[in-house]
Amino acid sequence: MTTNNDVAEERRNFLYIATGAAGVIAAGAAVWPLINQMNPSKDVLALSSIEVNLTNIPEGQSAVFLWRGNPIFVRHRTASEIAEAQAADNADDLIDPEVDADRVQRPEWLVMSGVCTHLGCVPLDQQGDFGGWFCPCHGSHYDISGRIRKGPAPLNLPIVEYVFLDNTTIRIG
Amino acid sequence: MSSDKKYVPSSPTAKWVEDRLPLMGLIYSSLGSGFSAPRNLNYMWNFGVLAGFMLVVQIVTGIVLAMHYIPHIDFAFDSVQHIRRDVNYGWLLQAIHANGASMFFMVVYVHILRGFYFGSYKSPREILWFLGIIIYLIMMATGFMGYVLPWGQMSFWGAKVITNLFSAFDFIPFIGDGIVEWLWGGFAVGQPTLNRFYSLHYLLPFVLVGVVILHIWALHIPGSTNPLGIDADGPYDKIPFHPYYTAKDAFGLGVFVIFFSIFVFYMPDFLGHPDNYIKADPLVTPAHIVPEWYYLPFYAILRAIPDKLLGVVAMFSSILILFAMPWLDGARVRSMRFRPLSQFFFWIFVVNTLFLGYLGQLSPDDILGFGWTALTYAQISTFLYFAHFLLVMPLVSRMETTKPVPISIAAAVLDANKKG
Numbered sequence: 247m248t249t250n251n252d253v254a255e256e257r258r259n260f261l262y263i264a265t266g267a268a269g270v271i272a273a274g275a276a277v278w279p280l281i282n283q284m285n286p287s288k289d290v291l292a293l294s295s296i297e298v299n300l301t302n303i304p305e306g307q308s309a310v311f312l313w314r315g316n317p318i319f320v321r322h323r324t325a326s327e328i329a330e331a332q333a334a335d336n337a338d339d340l341i342d343p344e345v346d347a348d349r350v351q352r353p354e355w356l357v358m359s360g361v362c363t364h365l366g367c368v369p370l371d372q373q374g375d376f377g378g379w380f381c382p383c384h385g386s387h388y389d390i391s392g393r394i395r396k397g398p399a400p401l402n403l404p405i406v407e408y409v410f411l412d413n414t415t416i417r418i419g
Numbered sequence: 420m421s422s423d424k425k426y427v428p429s430s431p432t433a434k435w436v437e438d439r440l441p442l443m444g445l446i447y448s449s450l451g452s453g454f455s456a457p458r459n460l461n462y463m464w465n466f467g468v469l470a471g472f473m474l475v476v477q478i479v480t481g482i483v484l485a486m487h488y489i490p491h492i493d494f495a496f497d498s499v500q501h502i503r504r505d506v507n508y509g510w511l512l513q514a515i516h517a518n519g520a521s522m523f524f525m526v527v528y529v530h531i532l533r534g535f536y537f538g539s540y541k542s543p544r545e546i547l548w549f550l551g552i553i554i555y556l557i558m559m560a561t562g563f564m565g566y567v568l569p570w571g572q573m574s575f576w577g578a579k580v581i582t583n584l585f586s587a588f589d590f591i592p593f594i595g596d597g598i599v600e601w602l603w604g605g606f607a608v609g610q611p612t613l614n615r616f617y618s619l620h621y622l623l624p625f626v627l628v629g630v631v632i633l634h635i636w637a638l639h640i641p642g643s644t645n646p647l648g649i650d651a652d653g654p655y656d657k658i659p660f661h662p663y664y665t666a667k668d669a670f671g672l673g674v675f676v677i678f679f680s681i682f683v684f685y686m687p688d689f690l691g692h693p694d695n696y697i698k699a700d701p702l703v704t705p706a707h708i709v710p711e712w713y714y715l716p717f718y719a720i721l722r723a724i725p726d727k728l729l730g731v732v733a734m735f736s737s738i739l740i741l742f743a744m745p746w747l748d749g750a751r752v753r754s755m756r757f758r759p760l761s762q763f764f765f766w767i768f769v770v771n772t773l774f775l776g777y778l779g780q781l782s783p784d785d786i787l788g789f790g791w792t793a794l795t796y797a798q799i800s801t802f803l804y805f806a807h808f809l810l811v812m813p814l815v816s817r818m819e820t821t822k823p824v825p826i827s828i829a830a831a832v833l834d835a836n837k838k839g
Contacts, residue, residue, distance in 0.1 A: 315607030
């Protein structure tokens with residue numbers, strides 16, 4: 247049996263919940279700009295790209311370029327390095343298994359991010375147990391394909407987006 | 420605390436003010452003669468006041484330094500050099516602020532270990548203890564962001580490594596992916612990062628002041644504990660804070676300021692890292708990144724675990740576990756003076772944590788005794804660190820036969836005087 251009192255109480259409860267819900271939504275809407283302002287701004291997001299002249303990088307050496315605030319490694323690999331990278335495609339110690347062929351467009355040019363996937367240091371060239379890169383911060387060893395083989399880093403050095411404009415020039419980004 | 424005296428305004432003007440805003444009464448009853456503390460507090464009880472002093476020193480010098488510092492990636496490094504070389508007394512203010520951070524952490528560490536040893540975290544002081552941990556966490560965030568501001572190599576790479584810790588949480592849906600870019604305001608540590616760190620480095624000390632006020636408020640509910648760890652009951656167990664402990668604190672403060680001055684005036688760069696006198700370069704990682712000394716034990720724990728996520732979780736857990744201490748420790752007796760076995764393990768814990776700090780500044784591949792690497796030692800030490808909280812403390816505190824506890828503070832103090 248419903249009395250006037252029950253109806254009034256139901257109305258009051260409904261109003262409480264409706265007011266509370268509106269308040270939560272309003273608070274969320276007010277807080278979102280305060281949180282989102284910390285995300286990368288439009289000028290940072292505006293896609294930038296760099297062109298790299300490959301003729302300056304002799305075989306067996308690497309060059310480092312700065313792209314969007316981060317280092318990019320470009321390595322001109324020798325035939326033996328390519329063979330070594332491909333031979334390790336099925337190695338047991340690959341933490342993030344990936345074949346070398348998926349990491350390069352042309353096997354002699356390895357173009358990848360130079361940011362250690364552990365905590366963001368820049369690994370050192372031609373050091374470490376696998377003849378690739380070694381991160382001095384926390385001891386991650388990468389092979390000549392930039393794959394993580396030993397140490398705390400969870401992922402291979404990421405391959406960045408790039409295209410060959412011609413045989414001697416690539417555009418990164 | 421019925422024995423505490425009440426503030427009586429000494430002049431009509433003071434009474435007029437007190438009737439409208441009882442501020443003098445508040446100070447009198449929280450830091451003056453109206454507040455009484457156990458009569459047997461030793462010098463370990465100085466360190467709370469010293470920490471409060473350091474907070475004030477950091478805020479005052481920080482506000483002044485902010486008048487000369489420029490939070491811009493192209494000018495920050497040079498503006499710090501400008502402060503050190505050109506600004507009147509800038510050499511002094513910068514040295515006080517930079518070394519002050521170390522001094523602040525040092526006194527806080529003693530303060531925390533005092534709490535460990537004398538059971539200050541035990542009932543009824545759990546919330547007081549929690550507020551202390553929150554203060555410590557805010558201090559760590561503030562200290563870290565402050566270290567980034569000079570924009571040297573260690574500033575930059577320290578910022579990069581620490582912000583990257585959050586990339587371990589990339590498995591969390593929606594927020595995980597972009598969390599690091601959100602922290603940076605870009606794709607790498609850069610201008611937006613430096614700018615926001617400066618803003619927060621200025622803000623957080625004032626948040627600290629607020630939490631410190633809560634910490635002192637919570638302290639004044641049960642009052643200070645004491646070296647005997649028994650409750651102060653009667654008026655014979657206590658003495659007024661002023662003049663007894665204001666005098667004792669003032670003496671301790673004098674000794675501490677002399678110690679502080681040795682660093683400021685004779686070796687202002689002793690605690691700094693040489694690499695931080697090189698301007699930040701995003702293409703060159705220093706051969707060996709190390710945090711400031713006060714973070715080293717936690718850094719060693721981070722590196723001890725070969726898995727990124729678990730390493731980060733272990734590092735955060737090593738501090739958050741302090742929140743569980745009031746329940747991990749089941750002893751009925753607070754002070755370790757009467758718990759010889761707990762006392763033994765306490766010192767093992769202190770030595771182990773110092774050893775972790777030592778390992779934190781080595782390279783993980785360095786070879787130490789027995790031909791083991793620093794990494795292996797760090798793993799053993801990390802295990803011991805957590806074992807102290809999760810095995811030793813719960814078991815020993817519940818099984819240990821404690822020594823007889825005196826019936827009252829007054830009895831113990833008077834007894835000791837008779838023997839002496």
